[in-house]
Amino acid sequence: MCSAWAAALAQQPRSPQMPAPPPMKFVSREERSQLDEAKDSKSRISITLELAADHLTKAEEFNAQKKFDQSCEELGRYLGLLTDARTFLATMNPSKNSTRDLYKHFDIALRRLPPRLAVMRRSTPADYAGNLKAAEEYTRETRSEVLDKFYGHTVLREDTNDGKKSDDVKAPPEVTKHP
Numbered sequence: 001m002c003s004a005w006a007a008a009l010a011q012q013p014r015s016p017q018m019p020a021p022p023p024m025k026f027v028s029r030e031e032r033s034q035l036d037e038a039k040d041s042k043s044r045i046s047i048t049l050e051l052a053a054d055h056l057t058k059a060e061e062f063n064a065q066k067k068f069d070q071s072c073e074e075l076g077r078y079l080g081l082l083t084d085a086r087t088f089l090a091t092m093n094p095s096k097n098s099t100r101d102l103y104k105h106f107d108i109a110l111r112r113l114p115p116r117l118a119v120m121r122r123s124t125p126a127d128y129a130g131n132l133k134a135a136e137e138y139t140r141e142t143r144s145e146v147l148d149k150f151y152g153h154t155v156l157r158e159d160t161n162d163g164k165k166s167d168d169v170k171a172p173p174e175v176t177k178h179p
Contacts, residue, residue, distance in 0.1 A: 020068070020128045023076030023135070027084050031077075035084070041092065045085060045102050049109040052081040056116060063120050068128045071120075075135055082142055094149050103150040110143040 027035070031051055038044035055078040062071035085106065092099045114136050121132035 019126070019130050020072060022131055023072045023079060025076050025080040025083055027080045028077065031081070041088075041098070041102060042105070044088065045106055048081050048085045048088075049106070052078050052085075053109075053113075055081065056113065060116065060120055063124060068124065071124075072128060072131055075131060079135055079138060082139065086142055086145065089146070089149070094152055100150055103146050107143060107146045107150060110139060110146065113139050114143075 034047055034051070035044055038047055055074045059071045059074035059078065062068070062074060089099070089102060089106065092102070094100070094103075117132055117136040117139065121129050121136065124132055
């Protein structure tokens with residue numbers, strides 16, 4: 001009777017395993033002090049990108065060692081630094097050439113990061129792969145935002161109304177001749 005009960009339990013479907021929680025985005029006190037000590041905005045962005053790349057490298061190392069929780073922690077630090085850089089750049093005047101240079105520098109650095117995240121995701125269990133996918137998407141969104149700010153005043157946007165005139169743009173009045 002006991003063996004029949006054990007066999008019945010073995011046949012019941014198991015509840016799906018919960019995915020790993022998302023990484024907590026943060027910047028450590030030491031890193032924050034490094035960023036605050038930067039003498040100008042260019043050095044601050046450079047330090048931020050260097051620290052973010054270091055955290056991503058550590059995450060890759062932990063991932064290769066199958067230490068996925070530590071990898072997720074490093075991923076959170078990486079995302080925290082990206083968020084900090086986005087916030088810092090948002091406070092600057094986007095029409096200045098020096099700010100445009102920072103956006104370009106940031107874009108060049110971000111360009112090579114999503115493929116690294118994709119490679120990590122392929123060798124990660126499904127429980128943790130969602131976090132890497134979200135980090136990859138966040139990095140792409142950040143790069144897209146940076147490019148939008150860089151090209152902000154020089155790019156014409158497509159009309160999203162499918163050829164219909166919007167209410168803001170009115171047709172010129174027709175000229176009528178009165179006798």
